[in-house]
Amino acid sequence: MNWPSTPDEAVALQLEMAPLVDPNPPAGWQPRTAAGLDVAYDGDKLCAAxxxxxxxxxxxxxQAVVPGVTDFPYVPGLFAFRELPALMSALERLTTSPDVLICDGQGVAHPRRFGLASHLGVVTGLPSIGVAKTPMGRYDPPGPDRGxxxxxxxxxxxxxxxxxxxxxxxxxxxxIGHRIDLxxxxxxxxxxxxxxxxxETTRRADQLCxxxxxxxR
DNA sequence: GCGACAG
DNA sequence: ATCTTGTCGC
Known part of the structure; x- marks a missing residue:
């Protein structure tokens, strides 16, 4: 399927791609570098880092930064379609391939088990992790200590x-986004x-974009 | 039918 | 995401 132009097509693409998520790390995988990704907006303009x-x-x-425009509106569950194109072009401008992607949003903690981190992971083939500030799901508060x-x-x-x-x-x-365990x-x-x-990956990407x-401007 | 809903 | 000052704490 091609890049969706409507929410219905986007949902269909997620349902089609969700089975491609691999929960197993690559054999002997030992990550040395991690890439943080983020996007900042100003109306219909944006920058991805x-x-x-x-x-x-x-x-x-x-590091890499690229300008762009917003094609897709923000719709809960379809967040990836708003940021993925710009993030992909930013990734293409790196001089080396990172070992794991740290994404600002959900991985499989998503209604169709295919949030931004999973989508980026499947498309790039790289292990990826979803790190969101607010949940898509239910949870009990963890203890107060780090970890x-x-x-x-x-x-x-x-x-x-x-x-x-x-x-x-x-x-x-x-x-998990793709090719990693929880x-x-x-x-x-x-x-x-x-x-x-x-x-630190997210903080620096956020600052950069x-x-x-x-x-x- | 009504509310909830990553960034 | 973004709109937004000062303020408490290490």
Missing amino acids: VVVVDLTSLETVD DWTELRDGDDVVGRALRTQKDVKPLFVS DTACARVLDLAPKYRQP RQALVLD
Whole structure:
């Protein structure tokens, strides 16, 4: 199927692609770098940014920003269709391929098990993690300490975790995107968030696309 | 029928 | 997402 032009077509594409999500990590996979992705908006204009970070030192090793326009309106459940094109072109401008994508939104914690992180993962073939600030599902509050977590459920399915990345700070909602397991996904998110609620990847991508949006006008 | 609904 | 000041705390 081609790129959808209506919400109905978008839903159909998600239903068609959801079975392509692979919950198994690549054989012997040991990620050294992680890419954070984010988009900032100004009316119908936007900027997408990707920042690649070394998982051990947390230093930025690569980054890219691209301008664009909003094609798709924001519709809950169809968020990916708004940001995916711009994020893909930003990814194409990196000089090296990151080992895992850290996405600002859900992975399989989604009505059709195919949120932004899963969509990006399947399209790129890269392992991906969904890290959302608000849940799409039900959960009980995790304990107050960094690393505490509870299950995020959609009906009877466990689709992710409510993960506390800092003591007494609102939890993040982590779900697998593609080619990764939930334990590993949460461990890497904690690695990337030693000091703040959000992973360093997301924080830097957020900062980069915002400043690019300003300079571009 | 009514409310809820990633960013 | 974005609109928006000061303020409490490490």
